[in-house]
Amino acid sequence: MEPFLIRALAAGIGLAVIAAPLGCFLVWQRMAFFGETVAQASLIGVALALALNLDVTATVLVASVAVSLLLLALGRQKLVPVDTLLSLLAHSSLAIGVLATALVKGRSIDLMSFLFGDILAVTRDDLMWIGLCGIGVLITLARIWRPLLSIAVHDELAAAEGVARDRVQTVFVVLLAIVIAMAMKIVGVLLTVAFLIIPAAAARPLATTPEGMARLAAGLGAAGVLGGLMLSMTADTPGGPSIVAALALIAAATLTWASAKR
Amino acid sequence: MTESNGQDGNRHPPSRLSHGHHGHGHDHDRHDGHGHEHRHGVAALGPAADDALVSARGVTVERDGRALLENIDLDIGPNEIVTVIGPNGAGKSTLVRALLGLIPTTRGTVLRRSGLVVGYAPQRFDVDRAMPITVERFLRLGAAADDVRVRSSLREVGASRVAGQQIANLSGGELQRVILARALLRDPHLLVLDEPVRGVDYAGEAELYELIGTLRDAHKLGVLLVSHDLHVVMAKSDRVVCINRHVCCSGIPHTVARDPEYVRLFGEDAARAFAVYHHEHDHRHDLAGEAEPAATRGETAPKRPGE
Numbered sequence: 002m003e004p005f006l007i008r009a010l011a012a013g014i015g016l017a018v019i020a021a022p023l024g025c026f027l028v029w030q031r032m033a034f035f036g037e038t039v040a041q042a043s044l045i046g047v048a049l050a051l052a053l054n055l056d057v058t059a060t061v062l063v064a065s066v067a068v069s070l071l072l073l074a075l076g077r078q079k080l081v082p083v084d085t086l087l088s089l090l091a092h093s094s095l096a097i098g099v100l101a102t103a104l105v106k107g108r109s110i111d112l113m114s115f116l117f118g119d120i121l122a123v124t125r126d127d128l129m130w131i132g133l134c135g136i137g138v139l140i141t142l143a144r145i146w147r148p149l150l151s152i153a154v155h156d157e158l159a160a161a162e163g164v165a166r167d168r169v170q171t172v173f174v175v176l177l178a179i180v181i182a183m184a185m186k187i188v189g190v191l192l193t194v195a196f197l198i199i200p201a202a203a204a205r206p207l208a209t210t211p212e213g214m215a216r217l218a219a220g221l222g223a224a225g226v227l228g229g230l231m232l233s234m235t236a237d238t239p240g241g242p243s244i245v246a247a248l249a250l251i252a253a254a255t256l257t258w259a260s261a262k263r
Numbered sequence: 264m265t266e267s268n269g270q271d272g273n274r275h276p277p278s279r280l281s282h283g284h285h286g287h288g289h290d291h292d293r294h295d296g297h298g299h300e301h302r303h304g305v306a307a308l309g310p311a312a313d314d315a316l317v318s319a320r321g322v323t324v325e326r327d328g329r330a331l332l333e334n335i336d337l338d339i340g341p342n343e344i345v346t347v348i349g350p351n352g353a354g355k356s357t358l359v360r361a362l363l364g365l366i367p368t369t370r371g372t373v374l375r376r377s378g379l380v381v382g383y384a385p386q387r388f389d390v391d392r393a394m395p396i397t398v399e400r401f402l403r404l405g406a407a408a409d410d411v412r413v414r415s416s417l418r419e420v421g422a423s424r425v426a427g428q429q430i431a432n433l434s435g436g437e438l439q440r441v442i443l444a445r446a447l448l449r450d451p452h453l454l455v456l457d458e459p460v461r462g463v464d465y466a467g468e469a470e471l472y473e474l475i476g477t478l479r480d481a482h483k484l485g486v487l488l489v490s491h492d493l494h495v496v497m498a499k500s501d502r503v504v505c506i507n508r509h510v511c512c513s514g515i516p517h518t519v520a521r522d523p524e525y526v527r528l529f530g531e532d533a534a535r536a537f538a539v540y541h542h543e544h545d546h547r548h549d550l551a552g553e554a555e556p557a558a559t560r561g562e563t564a565p566k567r568p569g570e
Binding site: 151205209213 | 360387388390391396397405455
C-alpha cells in the first residue's frame with residue numbers, strides 16, 4: 002500500500018473512533034446544529050491562519066474551541082430561538098470564512114479541500130495531531146462520562162442530584178470542538194458533523210446501552226472510512242464525500258432493518 | 264455525588280446563606296396548621312420548622328420583571344408529607360426548582376439542611392428514543408449501587424418486572440415508578456415529586472399515592488408532593504399548601520378544603536367535591552358535580568386521614 006493511503010486510513014479510522022462517542026452525545030442531546038455551527042465557523046480559523054501566516058491546524062483548533070464556548074454562552078440568551086441563532090451564525094460564518102480565504106493573498110489555497118476535506122493529503126504532522134488530541138479527548142470524556150450521560154438523560158434531574166451541569170457541559174463542548182477541528186482535515190467543514198452524527202444514528206437501532214451505541218458507532222464509522230476510501234481509490238472520487246456517502250449507506254441499512262423489524 | 268446542594272458553583276448563592284430569621288420566629292405570623300384567609304404572606308409552616316429539611320423564607324422569583332413566586336414561606340419537616348397544590352401557572356414547579364436550588368431566587372432564602380440528600384422526580388420526563396438505556400442502568404445514574412440494591416429498590420416500587428427493559432418503552436405509570444426507584448436508591452431524606460401522577464390513569468394514580476405513603480413510613484422520608492389534583496392527594500398529606508404565586512392557605516387537608524381562599528381559587532365545585540370525598544364512601548363527584556358510584560373506582564379509594 003502507498004504510504005499516503007496508510008496515513009489516510011490511520012487518520013480516518015482513528016478519527017472515526019474518537020468521534021463516535023461524541024457523535025452519540027450530539028444525537029442524545031440534540032446538538033447536531035450546534036456542531037454544525039462550530040464546524041462552519043472553523044473556516045474563519047482557516048482564513049485567520051492564512052492571513053496571519055499561522056499554523057492552520059492549531060489556529061482552527063483554537064478558533065473552534067472559542068466558537069463553541071461562545072455558542073454555549075449564547076445558548077442561554079432568550080432573545081432569539083437557539084436554532085435560529087445557530088443557523089444565523091453557521092451560515093454567516095461560512096460566508097465570511099469563504100470571503101476571507103478569497104481575500105487572503107499570498108498563499109495559494111484550495112478552498113475545496115477545506116470545505117470537503119482532503120484525506121489523501123494527510124501528513125505525518127496531521128496524524129500526530131489526531132493521535133495526541135484523540136488520546137486527550139477520550140481520556141477526558143471517560144472521566145466525565147457518567148455525569149454527562151446523566152445530563153443527557155435528564156439534565157434537571159442530574160442537576161438536582163448534584164451534577165455540576167454547567168461545568169460538565171462546558172468540558173463536553175470543548176472536546177467536541179477539538180474533534181470537529183480534527184475531523185475538518187478528513188471530511189471538510191461541510192461534512193464534519195455528518196461524520197459525527199451518521200455513525201451514531203446508524204448504531205442506535207443495534208444498541209441497548211449507551212456505551213454499546215458508542216462502540217458500535219466507532220465500528221460503523223471505521224467501516225465507513227474503509228468503504229469510502231476504497232470507493233475513492235477505485236472510482237477516483239473525492240475522499241470526504243465518499244466516506245460520508247459510505248456512512249449514509251450503512252445508516253440506511255441499519256435504520257431500514259430496524260423499521261422492518263418493528 | 265450525594266450532596267444535593269452541591270450545585271454549580273456559578274449559580275446564585277442565596278440558597279446557602281443563612282437567614283437572620285431562621286430559628287427565631289419570623290416576620291409572618293405563624294399558623295399552626297389551620298387555613299386562614301390572608302391573601303399574602305400566609306406562612307406555610309408545619310410543626311417542624313426548626314429541624315426542617317428544607318426551609319424557604321420570603322422566596323420571590325421573578326423572570327423578565329414578572330413575579331412567578333412572591334414571598335413564599337415553606338418548611339418541610341422529616342417524615343412529613345407536604346402537598347403543594349395550585350392551578351396551572353401558579354408557580355408550583357418554579358417553587359420546586361427554587362427549593363432544590365435549580366434556579367436562583369430573586370429575593371428570600373432557601374435553607375437546606377446540611378448533607379441533605381434529595382430524591383427528585385421531575386414533572387417533565389420525555390425519554391428520548393435516541394438514548395438506549397435499560398431501567399437498571401438508569402437507576403445507577405443517580406447513585407452507585409450494586410445489583411442487589413437496584414433490584415430491591417425496583418421491588419419496593421413494584422417495578423421488578425421492567426428491570427431489564429429499555430426506558431423508552433415504559434408506560435407512564437411504569438416510568439413514574441422507575442423514577443421513584445431511582446430517587447429511593449439515593450437513600451434520600453427528602454423526596455420531591457413534581458406531579459408524579461401525570462400520564463397515569465386513575466387507578467394507577469391512587470396506587471402511586473398509596474405507594475408514596477408506604478415509602479414515607481418505611482424510610483422516614485420527608486415528601487414534597489406537587490399536584491393539581493384536588494381529591495386524592497390531600498387525603499394522604501400531613502399538610503396541604505395551596506399556592507397561586509403566593510401561599511393562599513395552608514393546613515391539614517380538611518381545613519384547607521374549607522378555606523375561603525381555596526374555594527376562591529378552585530371554585531365551589533372543587534371544594535364541594537373535596538368535602539364529599541372526605542365524608543362519604545359510596546360515591547364521588549366528577550368534574551360536573553355528578554355523583555358516580557364508587558364501584559367504578561374499585562379498589563382505588565385511598566385511606567382517609569383520621570375520622
